[in-house]
Amino acid sequence: MVxxxxxxxxxxxxxxAPESGEIERQALEKEYGRSIRLFxxxxxxxxxxxxxxxxxxxxADAAYVITCPEGACRYFEGxxxxxxxxxxxxxxxxxxxxxxxxxxxxxxLKEAPKSLxxxxxxxxxxxxxxxxxxxxxxDQ
Amino acid sequence: MNNISRLKRVLENGDFAVTAECGPPKGADPEVVLRKAExxxxxxxxxxxxxxxxxxxxxxxxxxxxxxxxxxxxxxxxMVVRDRNRIALQSDILGASALGIRNLLCLSGDHQVFGxxxxxxxxxxxxxxxxxxxxxxxxxxxxxxxxxxxxxSPDIFIGAAANPFADPLExxxxxxxxxxxxxxxFIQTQCxxxxxxxxxxxxxxxxxxxxxxxxxxxxxxxxxxxxxxxxMKNKVSGMDVPDDIIKRMEGVPKDKxxxxxxxxxxxxxxxxxxxxxVKGVHVMAIEWEDAVGEIVEKAGLLPRPIS
Amino acid sequence: MITAERKPIDEIREMIAPxxxxxxxxxxxxxxxxxxxxxxxxxMLASALRMAAxxxxxxxxxxxxxxxxxxxxxFVIQLDDVIDKxxxxxxxxxxxxxxxxxxxxxxxxxxxxxxxxFMGETKGQGLWVESCLGxxxxxxxxxxxxxxxxxxxxxxxxxxxxxxxxxKCEVNPEVPCAWQLIIDRLSGFGAxxxxxxxxxxxxxxxKQGTGPRKIVREDQQR
Numbered sequence: 001m002v003x004x005x006x007x008x009x010x011x012x013x014x015x016x017a018p019e020s021g022e023i024e025r026q027a028l029e030k031e032y033g034r035s036i037r038l039f040x041x042x043x044x045x046x047x048x049x050x051x052x053x054x055x056x057x058x059x060a061d062a063a064y065v066i067t068c069p070e071g072a073c074r075y076f077e078g079x080x081x082x083x084x085x086x087x088x089x090x091x092x093x094x095x096x097x098x099x100x101x102x103x104x105x106x107x108x109l110k111e112a113p114k115s116l117x118x119x120x121x122x123x124x125x126x127x128x129x130x131x132x133x134x135x136x137x138x139d140q
Numbered sequence: 141m142n143n144i145s146r147l148k149r150v151l152e153n154g155d156f157a158v159t160a161e162c163g164p165p166k167g168a169d170p171e172v173v174l175r176k177a178e179x180x181x182x183x184x185x186x187x188x189x190x191x192x193x194x195x196x197x198x199x200x201x202x203x204x205x206x207x208x209x210x211x212x213x214x215x216x217x218x219m220v221v222r223d224r225n226r227i228a229l230q231s232d233i234l235g236a237s238a239l240g241i242r243n244l245l246c247l248s249g250d251h252q253v254f255g256x257x258x259x260x261x262x263x264x265x266x267x268x269x270x271x272x273x274x275x276x277x278x279x280x281x282x283x284x285x286x287x288x289x290x291x292x293s294p295d296i297f298i299g300a301a302a303n304p305f306a307d308p309l310e311x312x313x314x315x316x317x318x319x320x321x322x323x324x325x326f327i328q329t330q331c332x333x334x335x336x337x338x339x340x341x342x343x344x345x346x347x348x349x350x351x352x353x354x355x356x357x358x359x360x361x362x363x364x365x366x367x368x369x370x371x372m373k374n375k376v377s378g379m380d381v382p383d384d385i386i387k388r389m390e391g392v393p394k395d396k397x398x399x400x401x402x403x404x405x406x407x408x409x410x411x412x413x414x415x416x417x418v419k420g421v422h423v424m425a426i427e428w429e430d431a432v433g434e435i436v437e438k439a440g441l442l443p444r445p446i447s
Numbered sequence: 448m449i450t451a452e453r454k455p456i457d458e459i460r461e462m463i464a465p466x467x468x469x470x471x472x473x474x475x476x477x478x479x480x481x482x483x484x485x486x487x488x489x490x491m492l493a494s495a496l497r498m499a500a501x502x503x504x505x506x507x508x509x510x511x512x513x514x515x516x517x518x519x520x521x522f523v524i525q526l527d528d529v530i531d532k533x534x535x536x537x538x539x540x541x542x543x544x545x546x547x548x549x550x551x552x553x554x555x556x557x558x559x560x561x562x563x564x565f566m567g568e569t570k571g572q573g574l575w576v577e578s579c580l581g582x583x584x585x586x587x588x589x590x591x592x593x594x595x596x597x598x599x600x601x602x603x604x605x606x607x608x609x610x611x612x613x614x615k616c617e618v619n620p621e622v623p624c625a626w627q628l629i630i631d632r633l634s635g636f637g638a639x640x641x642x643x644x645x646x647x648x649x650x651x652x653x654k655q656g657t658g659p660r661k662i663v664r665e666d667q668q669r
Contacts, residue, residue: 050487053494057501092491095456096499135498222601226648248608251600251618262601269605270648285648303609311607311630314643318605322645330609377610377617 005035007127008136010055011120012039012047013066016074017108019115028120036120044068045078049089052103056093061133062102064123066116069108079107102130145242145297146214147186150420151326151355155445156413157420159216159328159357160432161188162208164199173204176429177211183433185444186214186243188328188422192223195255202232206239216299217241220249225265226274230284233275237294245299245328246271269315269322272300276323300324302356304341305334305380313344320354327354328422331361333369333404334380335411342417351417358412359422362431363401366390402435409439448477448568449541450575451484451561456495459537462558463496466535467506471496471560472526472548473513474540481575484539484561486513492539492560509537517544523551530555566597583653583660589641591632596649598625604646 009032013020025038037059041047044067055063065086067079083105090100104126106119114122150157160180165172173189180187187208191201205215217236219229236244246269252262266274274285275298282293300319304312316327332338338358345351363369366389373381385404392400405423412418421439425431436442453459463469471493479485493511500507512529514522517540526536526548535556538545542563549557565577580597586604587594596602600618607626610617614627633639654660 048487050490050494053491053498057494057498092456092495093498096495097502098498134502248601248603250610253618264602265651266648267601267603267605268608269645273645274648301609306607306609307611307613307624308607308627308630311639311642314639315605315607318643318645377612 005032005124005128007061007124007130007132008034008059009036009120009123009127010039010052010060010063011036011066011123012041012044012051012064013116013119014044014068014078015040015042016068017066017116017119018113019117024116028117031117032120032124035124043073043075043078044082045073045075045080047082047085049085049092052086052089053092056098056102056133056135059136060102061130061136062104062123062127064104064106064127066106066119067108069110069113072108072110083107098133098135099130101127102133143240143242143295145186147216147243147326148297150185150445153445156441157186157355157357158184158423158436158441158444159186159188159420160184160423160425160429161190162204162429163190163193163427164201164204166196166198168199170207173199173207174211177208177213179429180432181211181213182444183436183442184423185420186216188216188218188245191218191220191247191249192255194250195222195252195257195260197256202236202239202241205236205241209240214243215241216243216245218245218247219271220247221264221266221268221271222249222252222262225263226285229266229271230274230278233278233294233296234290237296242295243297243299244275245301246275246324247301268300269318272298272319272324273322280323297325298323299326299328301330302327303330303378304332304338305330306378309341312341313348313350316345316350317348320350324354326419327356329356329359330378331359331424332408332412333385334382335408337380339415342415346417355419356417357420357422358408358415358418359424360405360408360412360435361424361426362398362405362428362435363389364428365394365397365401368401398431402431402438405435406438409435409441413439448480448566448575449543449563450481450565450567450577451478451541451563452481453483453488453492453539453561454559456492456499459492459558459560460496460499463507463535463537466556468508468533469496469510469535469537470529470533471509471511471537472517472539473511474517474538474544475513475515476517478539478541478544478561480569482573484541484544489513489539492537517541518547520547520551523547526552581654582649582651584650589646590629591636591638593625593628593632595625595629598623598628602649604649605642 047065052063065082067082073079086105089103094100162176189201189204205217208215248268252260282290302316369381369386369389372379409421423432471489473486473489474484489511493509496509516522537558537560539560545559566579567575567577570576578597600616611624616622616624
């Protein structure tokens with residue numbers, strides 16, 4: 001098992017991401033336990049800002065989305081929309097005093113595709129510097 | 141007090157007219173206006189007073205014109221439609237006429253966002269052409285908008301501005317025709333640096349007979365520096381400052397720049413004097429009223445005809 | 448459609464501060480079209496407000512509801528069943544919507560979450576432009592379908608002014624000069640001479656003459 005993560009991550013990911021099927025998802029859940037909650041979606045374009053916001057509101061210290069590489073979205077524009085919605089969500093949480101880094105995006109690379117597991121690892125690295133969410137803190 | 145328009149008299153007599161511009165102060169001191177009047181006395185036929193130019197609050201043009209009139213000069217009341225509705229505009233015309241002011245220049249006015257009151261409401265109840273028409277109707281028919289009769293009519297020589305350098309070129313002349321049709325008896329143009337382009341516009345106006353229907357005065361502004369030339373070229377809309385003018389200004393040492401600016405200005409006036417469609421010059425020496433006398437003299441326009 | 452944009456969250460929080468049970472009320476019409484007050488935006492705003500309240504340890508309940516049109520009293524009346532649960536309504540409707548709700552429930556404070564802006568068009572995805580100011584006396588025929596009151600910064604009826612450069616307005620170079628558009632369109636129709644006529648002063652009494660306006664249609668009433 002991976003060293004216990006201090007931050008809880010909500011991870012939305014396009015089901016076309018490499019090695020992101022049912023088996024891999026279950027393995028990740030076993031590995032990270034309560035530090036991760038995974039949300040497979042048929043296209044990252046289905047992600048709405050409110051999904052990211054509700055994740056932060058209800059349980060997460062950070063909420064990320066994984067998209068397909070530029071130009072490779074099966075539905076053509078989904079990954080671009082995801083990018084814009086991530087930006088929009090960041091600006092909303094900045095307005096209420098939350099660090100914009102709590103919301104993020106990982107865009108796949110065609111030349112060097114990474115698996116869901118690898119990307120999850122990278123994301124946990126990226127968010128390791130965040131303190132526990134002040135939204136969550138009040139429930140403790 | 142001589143209650144006639146000296147400007148109109150000079151133009152009707154066929155003399156090349158000279159007008160200049162005077163900006164009222166950002167304050168309530170009448171002496172500022174009177175000092176400017178003294179600098180320009182005898183150098184011009186009439187003196188335009190700007191109306192909250194660039195939407196910056198200054199002493200009202202009407203008040204400043206009244207001061208000039210009392211001092212024996214012939215003021216041109218500039219009025220913009222940005223700040224007053226039709227009630228106030230018509231009322232001010234009656235007041236101006238009562239104070240002996242005999243010349244009017246009707247303008248749209250710079251948008252309020254450019255000045256020091258950007259939060260103000262822009263009125264624009266009439267546009268400049270409708271305003272010209274309203275004043276003409278007050279003067280010639282003795283009625284106001286809506287048809288009600290005036291007890292006595294104002295006596296005003298009506299003018300409008302024209303910009304030969306703004307877009308779209310073909311339409312500029314149609315707009316000029318509309319202003320003259322509405323009742324403009326004289327036209328003052330935006331300042332000229334591109335003489336060829338001005339001549340194109342003038343010829344188009346002449347083709348429509350407009351140079352015979354109204355007196356066109358070409359606008360000129362002496363440059364103080366290449367910086368000023370570049371600023372006007374790039375930052376002021378509706379201006380055409382050719383690169384060779386800028387080169388001329390850059391080509392002289394700093395202490396000779398004003399001299400060069402005046403030289404260019406005088407050359408422009410001399411060219412204007414050769415054009416039959418141009419009946420006068422309007423010198424806009426922004427915050428440099430001292431230069432007007434020198435320019436007018438060097439252009440061979442002194443002394444002014446006594447009217 | 449009427450366009451609006453969300454107020455800054457700080458400003459909204461300041462206005463809802465005195466209240467403990469707030470209903471964020473969205474509208475499914477114009478403000479949904481311009482992505483400022485529809486169901487999605489209402490959910491986003493409510494979530495952000497709840498998080499902000501938690502961070503400041505404020506004890507406030509923020510619920511969400513969206514009705515089809517906030518400006519039509521047949522829809523506003525749907526609030527009858529739930530209004531008693533709240534001590535304030537945070538309306539994401541346009542100014543008309545906010546007031547329709549306030550008129551229906553005058554004892555309940557209704558707070559605007561949006562700044563209503565203009566009557567306009569969706570020109571493209573994510574782009575809305577102003578085009579009508581409701582003068583009550585439409586002259587669009589004379590100006591080839593371009594309104595000089597709404598789209599000329601100086602409301603000139605005999606434009607353009609001297610500040611029109613390269614087809615742009617001197618006030619904002621991103622704004623096309625409405626008069627350039629009118630001239631181009633009329634030229635396209637071969638009707639440029641229509642502009643030689645001096646268009647008379649606008650009759651503003653059709654907009655202001657009777658104070659705030661009202662339309663009554665008996666054929667539409669019971």
